[in-house]
Structure formats: C-alpha cells, structure tokens
Amino acid sequence: MDSPFPVLSIITLTPVAGALLILLLPRTAKQEARLIAAAATGFSLLLALLVYANYDVAFANSAQSVREMFQFQESTSWVAALGINYHLGVDGISAPMVLLTGLASFAGVLISWGIDDRPREFMAFFLLLVAGVYGVFVAMDLFVLFFFYELAIFPMYLLIATWGWKDLREYASMKLTLYILVGSVIALIGVLAMYFVAGDATGTYSFDMVHMLEVSAMPNSPFDMEIFGIDGLTFARAWFPFIFLGFGVLAGVFPFHNWSPDGHVAAPTAVSMIHAGVLMKLGAYSALRVGVQLLPDGARVHLPWIVFLTLINVVYGAFIAMRQRDFKYVIGFSSVSHMGLVSMGWATMNVFGMTGAGLQMFSHGAMTALFFSCVGMVYDRAHTRDIPSLGGFRKVMPWVAFAFVLGGLVSMGMPGLSGFVAEFPIFMGLWNASPTIALHIGGWSLMNYYAIIAIVGVLGIIVTAAYVLRVVQQVFFGEFDQEHYGHLSDVTVLDKAALAMLSLSLIILGVWPSVMAPMVESGVRPIAQLLLGGV
C-alpha cells in the first residue's frame, strides 16, 4: 500500500529540517530554537498519529506477499550500484514505535525548555537524534536502517558528553557509544554477510528487506545452506547470535547491559527519555527485524538459550535497582529489567508472546520516559538524586508524584494499565510456548522449561514492586526536609503537559489495548509464521 505523499520521509526529515533551521539562528535566539524544536517534533508527532490512525490492520492481515506486509511504502533507488534503495514503510510493529518516538520526542522538548546552556545546539542535536530514531523504525532497507542507526548514536554521544551530569558524562558517553558501536558493527558484518550470500545465490545484490525476506523464504534458501561442512551448522544458525546480540546490546541484553545505567544516569533528562524510552527499542526492534525475521531458522535454534539471558535481565535488573541509592540508577536498572521482557517476548516465538513484546516496547517506552522526566524534574529542583536525602516531594510536586506512582504501577504490572496488557501476553506466551520448545545442547536436552521461566519472571515483578515502592516511599513520601526543599517550586505547565501526555497514553493502552494490540498482532503474525510457532 503506497501513500499519496511521502509521509514517512516527512516524519523523519522534519526534525532534520528543524535542526538546520535552528543552526541558522543567531546565538541569542534561545526561545526561537525551542519553539522550532517543539514545532518540528510536534509536527512529526501529528504525522505519526496520522500514520497510526490510517494503518490498515485488515489489509495487513490479508497481505498476500511480503511487500504487502508494509504500508505507507516509499521506494526510490539510492545507490543503485550497491543495491541500496531508499525504501521506507511501516508494519504493525513499527507503526506504534513511530508513534512512541513522536510522543517521547515531543515530551522531551517540552521538559527541556528550561535548558539554558546553549539550547540552540542542544535542540539541534536532539532533533538529529530523533530523526535517526524515526529513520530506523521506518527503514525497509538494511543499509538505510544502519545509516539511521548510526545517525542516532552520534548526537547521543555529544548530547551526553556536553549537557550530561558533570561527574559521569565523559566516561558514560564514551562507554555507551563504544558498546553500541561495537554491537552494531558486529551486526553490520552479519548483515553484509547476508547481503553477499543472498546476492551470490540469486544474482541480485540488494539490501532491500523485501528482497532479503524473499531470499530467506525460498525453498533452498542460501541462509539455510550448511557452511564449513559442519553438520547442522547453517549460515542462519551461525550468524543469528551475532546479529541478535549485536543489536541486543542496545536493548540492554545481559551481560551487555553495562553501558545502559551509566548512560542513562549521565544523560540530560530529555536524552534519557529518548534513550531509555525509544533508543533501547531500536535494539530490540532491529534484533527482531533483521535477526529473527530474516534468519528464522537461527532464531529457532538460538532463542531457546537466549531466553535465559533475558530472564537474567528481568530478575537481576530488578534486584540491582533495589540497591541503588541514586534515583536515576534505579530507573536505569529498571529499564534493563523491563527490556528483558521485550526480548523474552521475542523468544516465545508465538503470536501471543510477541504481541506482548510489541506492546511492552510501547508501554515501557512511554513509562520510562515518564520515569526519567520525573527524575529530571526532581533533580533539577533538588540538585540531588540521592534517595535517602530526598523525601516528601509529594508536597511540592504533586503532579510529579502522581506521574511517578502511575509509572511505578505500570512497571509492576497493575492490570488496567499498559504494563499488564503487555506483560500478561508475554508470560502467557511463554507458558503456551513451553510444550513446543526444547533446548538441545549436544546430547542433552531441556524440555518444557519456558513455564519455569514464566514463573521466575513473574517473581521478578514482585521485586519490581519492592524497588518501585521503595523509591516512591522515600522520595515522594517520607520526611520532607523543609529547610532544604521548602522553597522549591512546582513544575511548569509544559512539564505538566509532558507528564499528562505520557500518563494518558499508559492509561489508554491499559484500559483499551484494542487500540494497539491488533496492529502489533498483524505485524508479528508473519514473523511467528516464519518461526513455525503456534499461537
């Protein structure tokens, strides 16, 4: 399905245009820079809503070919010699992500209004970052995907290194960038290998995802050819872990999560919001799109053990969050924990669990953006994030307290909020997948263990309740230090607007998941079919 005008390109390029416009402004034009940034992200958000509203679920469900699975497609040759197409499109998984990016970026601009240190540059970089994120979600060409992926990382580096928390920013920005770069380079090598293998076999060298999918689905797919003459070792099986975990670094998969809390803590608030809210989803999304979808046979072999990593993410992240003294580290580790649920959902390899994972990407994105904005608002006023020395902030910032409690409830899976409608399918998906999945290592095999993973995962949610309530109780309730914090002002109207926007999306999705679940389902069903998984 083609759109009458290149809406996805406009969504992606509007922030770039905004960034350019801001750079043309004089140094003193701070307010104008903010306004332009708000206008650019707001415009993209509106278009993202338009795309979301016009996404045709019925059409996607009746798609006959790979090409029909994606909507709003735009395609034009870019570097013809290398088979690179500027090919954009969204399916049921990426359309919600585009909307999430719009929400998080617009909210990010709103709560960054108070940045007075070179707001021009800040906003310009921020817009560039947003453009990169949009680009990945709408890319249907692997080269375009990588192009935007890297485009997102560089402004991120500069934003953290320049506007970040002074004590940690240089270290953290460096660490984050290197980790993600290394991961993406590994994945890139895998993608190049796919490009050549597919090209050698078919004679058409192309990065286009549609082409790759068709190659992958061929009866004697080159991806399923044995390599190195080792019995059972196919191209797909050899490369899948590299691609999945290479992207997984950005999704914070254990043990490659080390960059993430440092990065989140060091980043300025809006960047943390985009980073934890959206950027980590780039990793999970790309791991699915490139890894699972193109190499389903590899996924079938490897996800049964990768699921253990995701379980560690969930439980371990929650335990560690429990111990942190720094408010922002708690949220950082909570992201590690919750992103584990997304990868866990992919690992179910069935429609149920993967739909949950898709919903969890959106839910966690909005939730963690909300969390980070709350932390930022407290920190901006109290100038400390040390949990024991904060307390009673409910008194001065009732809105923030409300938003944080709401986010906390989402994160501990309160039914009626979005976290539950995402987690419930993930755990049910695990449970349902349990009889069909077995892990074989050598002569030893493990059966029916997904149910155990579901049980331990649900236990992890109890730990989540423990750490969330600990923070809520200490920071927002607890003793209020009248002397230190008595003079603090409440948050601004713009802050409240950002909080309200994110909170509302969590509630709406929780009470009425039908606004998103069918869409996500239409996106994951073809992938689950590739995996030959059941429901």
Added chain:
Amino acid sequence: MENFPQLVPLVVFAPLLGLLINLVLGKYLGERGVGFVAVGAALTALGTALLLWMSLIATGYEPTVVELPLMPNWINIPAAAVDIAWQFRVDTLSVTMMLVVAGVGSLIHFYATGYMHGDPMYPRFFVYLNLFLVFMMLLVTGNNFLVMFVGWEGVGLCSYLLISFWWDKQNRPADPVEAEKYGTLGWRNSIAGRKAFIVNRIGDFGLLLGVFLTFWTFGTLDFYKPGEVPIAPRHEEAAVVEHEAAAAPAEGEGEGGPLAARMGVFNQAELLIEEGADVDFGPFSLPIDVVVTLITLFFLLGVTGKSAQIPLFVWLPDAMAGPTPVSALIHAATMVTAGVYLIVRSNVLFHAAPLSSAVVALVGTFTALVGGFIAMGQWDIKKVLAYSTVSQLGFMVAAAGLGAYAAAMFHLVTHAFFKALLFLGSGVVIHAVEHGHHHAHAHGEHAEEEDVFDPQDMRNMGGLKQRMPVTYITYLVGTLALAGIFPFAGFWSKDEILADALNVGFLEGRLEGYIAFGVLFIAALFTAFYMGRQLFMVFFGEPRTEAARHADEKAYGMQAMTRTLLVLAGGATLVGLINVPRGFWVFDWVIPNHAFTDFLEHTVVYAHAGSAQMLLAILAVAGGLSMIWLAWMIYGKKPVVQGSKDPLEVTPQTKGIFAYANARMYWDETYYRFFEGPFNRAAWWLADKLDWAFLHDFVHETILYETYNGITRLLTRPIDLGLIDGAVNGLARLIQAIAARMRRLQTGYVRVYALSVLLGAVVVVLLMLAPVLSDLLGG
C-alpha cells in the same frame, strides 16, 4: 425488570464519576460538596445493586452477562484465541457482594464525612474512597478472572494509598526490635502501606499463576459464557439437559478448541472432571484433577495475601495505620473478604480438589486461632480489631475450605456489619479521646500525660460508658455480635460454620472437619474473651487519663459518626435473620429458613444449607458468655493495673503467654530474619558485588578498558609512529583520537567540536539524501 441487569456498569461508573468530580473540583466544593458527591456516588451504586437484586428475584435468579458498552474488548488477540472482555456478571453471588460493598460502603462514606472533618486532604480522601469502590465493584462483578484481577489489584492499590494516607505520621515502635529497625520515632504510615502492597504482591503472584494455568487448561478465563447456565449436581433434571446439550458437540474437541468459545471455566471443569480428561503439557500430561488441585493451590496463595491468612496475614495489623473509616471499609468489611469471594466463586474448582479444600480449611482454621490469640494481648484498640478480623477471615476461609460456601458467605455478610460497626465505634472513641486530649491540654491539666499521647492505646481510656452512651451501646451490640451471642448476627453465622465443621468431621469422617471444629471452637472462645477485655478496658472502670475524662461524642462533625453507628448496630442485630436454619425454635414460623442460602444456591452450585445444632448453639453461647464473664473478672471488676501493665502480665502463671501474644508471636521478626534479610543480602550481593565490582569494575574497567588501551598504545607507539607514518593509519589514528581526546574533553573545546560534528553530520546526511530528495521533490 428484564433490562435492569444492563445497569450493572453503573456500580462501577457512579463512583468513577464521583471521584473524577472530586478530583477536578474538590478544591472548590468544600467539605459538604465533596462529601455529598462521594456519598451520592456510593448511594447510586447501592441503588443500582438493589435494582439488580429486585430484577434477580423477578426473573427467577437468571444470571446475566453484560458487556461494557462502546468498548467490550479488553485483551483480544484473535490469532492466539485470546478474547478477554470487559464483561460484568449479575448473579446472586455478585449481587450479594455488591449489596455488602455498596451498603456498608455508603454508610462508611457517610461516617467519613464526619471523621475526616478538618483534614487538609479531605477531597483526596474521598477520591481514594470512591476509587476503592470502583475497583471493588470490578472485582465482584467481573465475569472473568482477569477483570476480577483488575479489581483485585486495584483494591490493593487503594489500600496502599489509604494506609499511607497520613504518610507523614510516625508510629511509636512497639518493641525493641522495631525500635532498632526504624529508630525511636518508629515507622511511618507509608512503610505500612508498602508492606501491605508487597506482601499482597506475593499473594497475587500465586493468583496470577493460577490464572495462567486456568487459561492453559480451559482456553478461556470467563466464569460462564453469556447465556450459559451452571451445570449443577443439585438441579438434577435441568443439569442433565444442559449437560447433554453442552457435551454433545464437544466430542472430539481438545480443550482450548471451540469448547472454550462456548463454555466458561466452571462448566468445562465439571465436564472434564467427569470425563477424567488429561491436560496436555507437551512432553507430559496431567490428569485434570491434579491440574485443578494446582490451580486452586495457586489461588489459595492469592487468598492468603488478600484475605490475610497464614502465612501472609502480617500486613493487615500494620494496615491499621490508615484512617479508621478505611480500616472499617477496606480492612474489615470488604476488600479482605475478596479471597473468600474468590473461593466461593470458584467453588466448582475447589469442590473438585479435595486436597486443596483441606489445605484451605486448615489454613483458615489456624489463622482463626492465631489471630484470636494475638488479639488477646494487644493494647491498641484497632490492633485488637485487626487481629480479630484476621481471625474472623480465618473462620470464613475455613468454612469455604470445608465446603460450607453458604456459611462462609453468610459470615462474610454478618461480619461486614458488626466489624464495620466495631471499627467505626473505635474511630469515634479515638476521635473523642484525641479531642479530650486537646481539651485537657487547653485547660492545662496534662500532668499525667506522656509527651507522645497515643489516643488508640486502651490503657489511656476507661470509663467512657458515661460520657459516650451511644457509642457504648452500639459497641456493646458489635461485641455481642462478634462474640456470637444469641440473637445477634454473629451468632447465626458462626454457629453455622461450627455446625458445618462438625458435620464434615463426624458425618463425613474427614480429619480436617474434626480439627476445624475443635480449633474454631477455641478460637470462638478467644473471640469472646478479647472482645470482653476490650469492652471493659475502654468503657468500664474509671477514666485512666485526662483525655479519657474529657472524651465527648457530641463534638462537631460527630453526629454523622454516631448516626452511622446506630444504623450499623441495627444491621448487626438483624442481619443474621436472613439465614436462619431450619428447626430453630420460633423462628421457623416467623421468617423463611435459609433464605440467603437459597438465594446463593442459584450461583454457588455447591452451596448447601446448614443444619441447626441446638446443643452446639447452646454450648457456643454458653462458652462465649463465660469468656465474657472471665474478661469481666479480670478487666472489669477491678481496674486495669496502672502503669501500663495488663493484669495477665503481672500474674506469674499467665505472664509468658501474654508476652507471647503481645509480641504477636514473633511473626514479623521471623519473616524479617528469614525473608527480608536474605532478600536484602541477595540484592546487595548482586548489585554491589556481581554487577559493580565484577562486571563494571573488573570486566569492563579492567579487562575491556585496559586491553583496549593496551592495543591503542601498541598501535600508537611502535606501530604507528615507528612503522607507518601518515595516510595509511586511519584505524589507529581514529582510535588514538577517540581514546586520547575524549577523555580530556573540556567544555570550551567541546563546543567547537560538537558544532563541527553536527555540521558534518548534517552535511553528510544531506549529501547522502540528495538523490532521494531530488527524487521525492521531482516525483
């Protein structure tokens, strides 16, 4: 009348509307306006529940399923055959619960308009209270386990919010262990709220697993599908027809197939158990009765959390930190009975799992005993009632475990009235004593007062009978009802439970019946004793403090409170008459027997009417009266020993036992040592050792970072400078540049650098996009 069930969403939406109004306009409405809206919302829910009740009677108790208009779907994933809808269920069980929740709820809302008078967060309190009604109604009206779970979690949230309502308030440590843990100022209310929430999460974990397993086994979570009638053994003729009709097309279908689309969980369970079907778990399969046993045991864990049973009851006494109307509504009358409701609602499953039922019965029985025992050693007027609630919930759960579902529900209803009455009465007492305290201080007569005055400590009371006659009379009614004295409400319901336990033991010869009967009987004696103790300590004797001397029930705002007490006292006296057993004296001619059981039977298929045991009734009443007499001898006749000692405490023979009860049998300390401590240590080890010291400092900082630097140095010095020079060394220089420069980033430098990178990036993007852009613009 046929269309009345369509009104059921109103029981949820009326309080929702109320809370929204108070949330937005609360500031402007003033106390009267806020109270009017909140009470009005509760009364609307009550009116709706009454209409539903009438329509049930008019339509022959036909159950109805009502979908939420506009947005019936909730979690709907067609490809995975998941369709969980916002459906409400109107049947005799849900209407009973609605009447209790809305009835007691409205009264408590009204009471709270007086109790919360002058509180700076008055509107917020009523927002929370209405929110609680919303979730409680969802819990009891939901037609599937997941909507019920929404309510289940939601009421937990409201409980958390309301326990922490006065989050700033400190509670003096009750013993040295607490003092060591929280400091001499004690724990804050918000800590009690957190404890309640987390302990409940452990229970919810069990419930959720039970729900997973239910879904796996039956392929649906609906109790019954719309239009489906329970297959019931007792409605024999109808059942056979229904049964055949349902079973016939199911031939050859596995579970999870179309059967799930036509049949709810409970009827499927009946069918599958009759067939002796196996449940497939891939590599292995289990017989259906084993699976049902597992499901019900998981449910039981949920019940122990929400309904405060062993081992998870420890949160409920701490929850008394919340305002007293909250204790009455949430922690006595309604929310904590959700577990009992769950068991009764799932009676088909529990009936099919004798093992689980036995465990349920024993858990309830011993909870009743432990709660009653601890209650005898408490000083705090609300703590006594809290442990009493634990104990009485134990009675209900035990009854449900023994298969006496009607008796369990009956006790739930009567308990809602008299326990709400007692809590609200204690609220008046606390209010009056606190008032008296201020009064005494205003007159400068505070010689004997401590610095921190605790208006809830019964040692600070005494002799309130004369100054607070209405409160006294109503409290007396509540006490007699709770102690099970004829003819008050508690007598009927408790007696039915005891009689049922006796039957299960002696007639069916089941061990848990014997145990339950014996232990529950002792627990009933405990009940009479601690209530007598409380009554005499609070209302009899001489006032022990200035505050008690100045206590007054006629202060401003207290009329609403005492009026509520009168209404509830009427309820606590009469509500037992709804389910009088057959063959009980003159009552046989005056009122219908088993009216309540007959009502319930239309929904709770395994409910059965209890039989009157005249001898047992006489024995129980005599036991209760003698325990009250014993309490009179100890606490009433002579004044309580001054200097905060209990008469039992100074008697050498009872000293140890009293101390044990007073220290709450060391449950909290044990949990702290065996669960909380190890949990914290595990978190410490994972976070500080594994993640930080090992992964962060060692793997990352030492191995990765040093190796990287090593390579950089190698490439820089010997290779780059020594061998290669100039243009060939892109990689090395890049690494060198990043490694060397980034670490020394200076603000002034970064500005230039950042800008150049940005410009560079933009130029690159533009260059790369140039063909596309021209294409797009051109095309």
